[in-house]
Amino acid sequence: MTDPLSLVDRAKYASAHCAADFVQDGMRVGLGTGSTSAWLVRRLGARVAQEGLRLMAVPTSTRTAELARAVGINVVTLEEAGWLDLTIDGADEFDADLTLIKGGGGALLHEKIVATASDRMIVITDAAKQVAALGAFPLPVEVISFGWRASQALIEEVLATMDVMGRTTRLRMNGERPYQTDEGNYILDLELVRIGNPRQVSLVLNQVPGVVENGLFVDIADQVVIGHADGRCELRDLSSGTPQITEAQVDLAAARNIFTDL
Numbered sequence: 001m002t003d004p005l006s007l008v009d010r011a012k013y014a015s016a017h018c019a020a021d022f023v024q025d026g027m028r029v030g031l032g033t034g035s036t037s038a039w040l041v042r043r044l045g046a047r048v049a050q051e052g053l054r055l056m057a058v059p060t061s062t063r064t065a066e067l068a069r070a071v072g073i074n075v076v077t078l079e080e081a082g083w084l085d086l087t088i089d090g091a092d093e094f095d096a097d098l099t100l101i102k103g104g105g106g107a108l109l110h111e112k113i114v115a116t117a118s119d120r121m122i123v124i125t126d127a128a129k130q131v132a133a134l135g136a137f138p139l140p141v142e143v144i145s146f147g148w149r150a151s152q153a154l155i156e157e158v159l160a161t162m163d164v165m166g167r168t169t170r171l172r173m174n175g176e177r178p179y180q181t182d183e184g185n186y187i188l189d190l191e192l193v194r195i196g197n198p199r200q201v202s203l204v205l206n207q208v209p210g211v212v213e214n215g216l217f218v219d220i221a222d223q224v225v226i227g228h229a230d231g232r233c234e235l236r237d238l239s240s241g242t243p244q245i246t247e248a249q250v251d252l253a254a255a256r257n258i259f260t261d262l
């Protein structure tokens, strides 16, 4: 029988499965958005059913909330949780300092709020998303719909003064209409190609009137779990200053079973 999982799916599964082991009974956990996070949510749902794991989980999108409830995870608001022990989320790109580009799935605002309201953030990803310099993946910027063209023009103006290689910006669409976030805002995707100074770009973008938040996560992530298609996962921990690397192995047969059960 052919494997229903692509190589990328297997790597994402391995990463999510390894990271799920960091979740302990009684924790308040932020749940990310995207396909890697969906594997995490399914794995945590399985642990709730099999081990009686008790969680207060804060999802970063309506999609993740729906999946979490469907697999039996106790979903609460960030206000109810107060503060989180841990957030686990995917990324579109990450560099050696664990600076991230996020928001490919349109949930960057809630993702950043949830991650920064957590003691620790673990990024779950496959190896292909590691880059020497961020920016090949278009940087999502959430803007309010009112006056979005003016915000776009001002963004293009400030980009002209930044150390970036590309400056094209475009409104994210959902068919014929602008894509709308869970907050009803729009997203501008910035094709920067290479971002020389992510911290500066992030700070400057957030000064533009109409910009709600941008998808650069600077000094937020503490650890990354990189999954591989053969089931290996590699944990890189930057929280102590010196990178610590540990490896583990995931049973991919379980992934195929989960996949066929969906």
Ligand code: 5RP
Pocket (backbone or CB within 6 Å): 032, 033, 034, 035, 036, 037, 089, 090, 091, 092, 101, 102, 103, 104, 105, 106, 107, 108, 111
């Ligand atoms: C959503 C995100 C996702 O974490 C990011 O797009 C990665 O997604 P995937 O796990 O599907 O590759 O930032 O806003």
